[in-house]
Amino acid sequence: MLLLLTRPRYDTPTHYLFYWAGLFIDEAKKNGVKIIDLDKGKAKKKKLHSYLAKQPIDTVILNGHGNQKAVAGEDNEIILSTGDGTELLKNKTIFVRACDAGAILGKEIMQQGAKGFIGYVQPFIFPSDKDSFNKPLEDELAAPVLECSNQVGTSLIKGKSVSEAHKDSLDKYTKAIDKYSSSEATNSFLLPILLWNMTSQVCYQP
């Protein structure tokens, strides 16, 4: 399997996603998956389209800001949008961790012949601890949400189908919601956020 990953990093949300998506690199190495890591300044439209056109990529994981019709790379440059690049995703599996992109972009990606798509139809929301900015992977407030979301990529890297990866992620959200619903749990303010992202996550298959 060949995986392409984008990890822009230029503001607080992308700073966190940069590190959490970095865990996919370790997971890929463990599973013998080759990886093209378009991090920071490499997360640009020209590079992404060039790799997608020339390399036998199976799975694409895009992290960054987005809207219903587009996903951004470094410095908010649109790197994939309706009518611009979706045809390059034919026969590939795609996970877009960006706001709203499941609403319109994901559907067009599927119409262009993708194997499967997972994304969000609402803004992706996550909490963070101001004091943990320099250690995003150790942020105990961000972790519950980002672990559930990361499960999609982890399962895809392990060779699971989009429907299996989606289910694995939803199962993880359910467990997290159960955990923070218990009477002894602190940080129960995480519950609306977990439920929000869980119910915003969509999976499309042909």
Next chain:
Amino acid sequence: MEEKNEVQTISDSADIINLVIARLKTIPPNVELSVGNKGSFSIDELIEMVRKQDDIGKKMIEMQMAYLRSLGKLPTQELQNAPAAN
């Protein structure tokens, strides 16, 4: 009659905003929320956005109300799944 309905709607809306603000105030002050492509915000900033009902404020209201509605569903589901009494 129309006037009465309008007053009722405004009152409901104000109650919802106050409820959401009260819930946001329970979040510790060291927490920030990253909200889509809009950036990261402190709880005080989010409360202000809920008051103004801007785009992010509306999403906060939607998120909190979706959660509260889900709580309302729980007892019904539990009742449905409960074994029949002997």
